[in-house]
Amino acid sequence: MLKVLRSFFSDPVFVKKKAFLKSLPLFKELGERELGYVLQAFHSRVYHEGEVLFMEGDIGRALFIIESGRVELTKLDAGGKPKQIVVLGPGDFFGEMALLEQLPRSATATAQEKSHVHLLYRSRIESLLHRHPRIGVSIMTHLAQLLSARLRRATQQLTTSDRVERDL
Amino acid sequence: MGPERRPSIGLIIALAAATVYLAYHLRQILIPFGLSFALAYLANPVVNVFEARGMRRDRIVIMFYLLIAAAISMTASFLLPVVMRELSLLQTNAPGYFKRSSEYLSQVQVMVAHKLPIGQSIVEHWNLQLYTPLIEHFQKLPGYLLGLFPLLSLLFLVPFITFFFLMDSSRIMRDVIQSCPSRWVEQVLHVTTEIDTSMGSYVRSVMIESFLVGLMAFLGLYALNVNYALAIATLVGVSSFVPYAGALLGGTVACTVALFQYGTPLAFLKVALLFLAIRGVDDLLLQPILSKTSVHLHPVAYLLALMIGGEAFGFTGLILGVPAACILKTLFRVGWDFYTSEVLMRSDSPPGLRIPYV
Numbered sequence: 001m002l003k004v005l006r007s008f009f010s011d012p013v014f015v016k017k018k019a020f021l022k023s024l025p026l027f028k029e030l031g032e033r034e035l036g037y038v039l040q041a042f043h044s045r046v047y048h049e050g051e052v053l054f055m056e057g058d059i060g061r062a063l064f065i066i067e068s069g070r071v072e073l074t075k076l077d078a079g080g081k082p083k084q085i086v087v088l089g090p091g092d093f094f095g096e097m098a099l100l101e102q103l104p105r106s107a108t109a110t111a112q113e114k115s116h117v118h119l120l121y122r123s124r125i126e127s128l129l130h131r132h133p134r135i136g137v138s139i140m141t142h143l144a145q146l147l148s149a150r151l152r153r154a155t156q157q158l159t160t161s162d163r164v165e166r167d168l
Numbered sequence: 169m170g171p172e173r174r175p176s177i178g179l180i181i182a183l184a185a186a187t188v189y190l191a192y193h194l195r196q197i198l199i200p201f202g203l204s205f206a207l208a209y210l211a212n213p214v215v216n217v218f219e220a221r222g223m224r225r226d227r228i229v230i231m232f233y234l235l236i237a238a239a240i241s242m243t244a245s246f247l248l249p250v251v252m253r254e255l256s257l258l259q260t261n262a263p264g265y266f267k268r269s270s271e272y273l274s275q276v277q278v279m280v281a282h283k284l285p286i287g288q289s290i291v292e293h294w295n296l297q298l299y300t301p302l303i304e305h306f307q308k309l310p311g312y313l314l315g316l317f318p319l320l321s322l323l324f325l326v327p328f329i330t331f332f333f334l335m336d337s338s339r340i341m342r343d344v345i346q347s348c349p350s351r352w353v354e355q356v357l358h359v360t361t362e363i364d365t366s367m368g369s370y371v372r373s374v375m376i377e378s379f380l381v382g383l384m385a386f387l388g389l390y391a392l393n394v395n396y397a398l399a400i401a402t403l404v405g406v407s408s409f410v411p412y413a414g415a416l417l418g419g420t421v422a423c424t425v426a427l428f429q430y431g432t433p434l435a436f437l438k439v440a441l442l443f444l445a446i447r448g449v450d451d452l453l454l455q456p457i458l459s460k461t462s463v464h465l466h467p468v469a470y471l472l473a474l475m476i477g478g479e480a481f482g483f484t485g486l487i488l489g490v491p492a493a494c495i496l497k498t499l500f501r502v503g504w505d506f507y508t509s510e511v512l513m514r515s516d517s518p519p520g521l522r523i524p525y526v
Binding site: 008009010011014015018032033036037039040043044045046047051052053054055058059060061062102119121123124127 | 216219220221222223224225227228341342345346350351353354355357358361362365509
């Protein structure tokens, strides 16, 4: 009886999406119900090949997570020509700083092929922080670790380039 | 930098004016949609709790409706006739109550006129400016409330529309996001999410507060064995949409009823204390919990909203004027935030953190 009821109410699409979220490092520490709340905070969109997700200079307001497809990040060089920074694929996320502050994006994101992307808007994460602090703390901790790692890498790169200049 | 996307202020104002003009002319059609919208906001968090556990939204909504229908059919069949009967009785008896009130007040006036040096002028001023119009309006109160009951004809239409709001809200949002130009997705998401968050919490807090204040009034009046407890509690609940009005109106009516029912000042005092206690619980307990993110209006704005609502829509406008003003304020705030961040590039970050990022 319980099994019949469960199959009557169970939503296979929701379960599949939860499994995808669980596979991401950003949400790996969250439980089943918490993942459900995070999933409700997401908005999904399919971007077709060549569609621009955002342009350099646009105000950033959301974090993007790629479920399928590929997204290219480019930046204009001194001559005004777009220069590829990186190509991101399934499971990658970008634009996470928009969850912390609203400032202009410093690169352009374009779909290289048909891509299914999830967007997490900053006021949704703020709402999660208030209603389900454990979820908010887990996501924010991961973001802080990510930013710390990037800062460390940037410092190392600076030190290395200084040393190379001195050696020359 | 991408090409500039500067929304014109003139266009925004023209769109807002056109929306208000259309809303005014289509108000009769919009009422069921507005009520359904509010109900959907109230029910949505309950549906979300079950959806987060991996349950299908459509089936949760159907089960939710079946449960609500069962609960309503069990209670409404005896509650609604009681409220209607009590209000009709109150309407019939109100002139008698107020006649006795006027007699009592006349005695007080005579006493004031004789005992105070400027008593005569005070009494004349009192009669002209305050007393007569007040008594006229109080006599009409039950009639005003009965006038709201035609809204019950929406009893079938509103749940029907609410059902589709609850079932399809996610799909509608997904379609909106999918169909808007790709570069505008973040901005559309920003505006819709902000409106959704602010309005959702406001509508929910107002409706829950009104219900709880009405319930407290009913239980208190029932315990004190005051006549028309249910009708007065309904009056308190409905008028709670206007801050302070619920306790003030309900308290005045209940005190008058208690005074003439028992004929002692003690009964009057008990009911007055009950409504003071309700006001205290509302201020100290309910509002801090419910209205964390609610909209606050300046007292002048309250007054203006009441006057415009009353002038344009009568008693219904008097009740819904303040909530409508709060919703307008929310829409304006969201629009302004969007405008400042998009056009004026104002950031909410502390100084020193202006580092570009991806």
